Amino acid sequence: MNSNKYRKIYQDLSGKIINGEYKEGAQLPSENLLVQSYGVSRETVRKALSLLQTNGYIQKLKGKGSIVIYNQAMNFPVSQLISFEEIKHSLNMDYNTVVESFETVRAKDHKSVQEALNLGDDTELYRVVRSRRDKERVNIIDTDYFIKSMMPGLNEEIAQHSIYDYIEKRLGLLISYSKKAITFEPMTDDDLELFKETMPPYAAVVRSVVHLEDASAFQYNVSKHRASEFKFVDFSRRTIRK
């Protein structure tokens, strides 16, 4: 359906990098060759390559070419906006999601959420608490707040699978960007109960405000991780200097 030429090129090349067809350190075909093989203009090829560079797949070298810098080990909870289901899937992890709580609350009773999503006092929210566990224990506790009126038909069943899938495929909403903050905090009593452990008493906490394509804030997420298991991997580029 989506027939953007540059996206197809991006998909094609990033796919070949991920599956190892182009390995780390390898050189991509030159822009001119790509122009020929895809039958598009140079600017279109360059758009795809820019995206690959922005997302940490390649580095473009003036006068030389584009080389692959993507590295399999990096591909963990990367600093990208992906859902837990997607991470699980891409890593073949054997995690189990349990919906611990699914309730309707009012914005005024959750001030940080109200502020972040810019809501009136009586706006109704879904508050969904989900634990993520492997065979042995709970490693992550996700608490999500959604604006109820934006999420018709959301239920526990859906929450147990992928809410993002429901949002994008069924509601047709486009998730666009998020602002997140990572901190390390002592566990609360509730946390200790869910994690079923008293040590270590610290959790890595990721708070995110997720926005749609039209820039409206629609989700507030608090993701608590067993601190000893937490690893956040990030790729960042130097901003424009001077």
Next chain:
Amino acid sequence: MNSNKYRKIYQDLSGKIINGEYKEGAQLPSENLLVQSYGVSRETVRKALSLLQTNGYIQKLKGKGSIVIYNQAMNFPVSQLISFEEIKHSLNMDYNTVVESFETVRAKDHKSVQEALNLGDDTELYRVVRSRRDKERVNIIDTDYFIKSMMPGLNEEIAQHSIYDYIEKRLGLLISYSKKAITFEPMTDDDLELFKETMPPYAAVVRSVVHLEDASAFQYNVSKHRASEFKFVDFSRRTIRK
């Protein structure tokens, strides 16, 4: 010296957003207006706007315009590749840097560094340990490893100020991107001594491998933060779907 048109537009607009001339929620002039006021082609304006969007300053809305989503509160240790001196400067922080150690070591004695930078056994490295303290106490301990042969003239004096400044201005090297990982770990005895505290015995640890414009890895950094003071703020966009 650098007369890229799109960079100037980016600088100009991001500056106006940061200093509040365009506030959060405000609309930027349309692309056509920017074309006229800057006297450039539309693609050039669009390049600048794309950069602003990628870096979390604006969101472009089809059929409507570009609105500012940048938010002052976000502007903390952002997920950008900036040096401590730059953060300090942009936040007007009163931090003090002390060089705790400045020595030459061999790669083979620091395996994780050797592997990350892809070095031979006997490659010489500078190992620089710096503490960052406010009036009361040490909050950050930075340990950096640089390839000695790439850093002629690096000394303690420079380390006390900004090594990045030295690298970019004096050596003329272009820092390009980094891969970093954030974890939560027990403090070592050395850490406890520098932090001068026995509680909390945990530190937030950020390990980075920094690369130059030509994709060569040249710096390995371990930055330990007092966990209670640690906050990592991130902006991320949804990757291309499907």
Next chain:
DNA sequence: GAGTGGTCTAGACCACTAA
């Protein structure tokens, strides 16, 4: 000098939003 990526242009056509 041949090949590479970086910047910039002028213009086209499209899809979306709003009044």
Next chain:
DNA sequence: TAGTGGTCTAGACCACTCG
């Protein structure tokens, strides 16, 4: 319908790398 951003093109000129 007028205005907005999204995609794509063909071509120009430049700076850089390498043999």
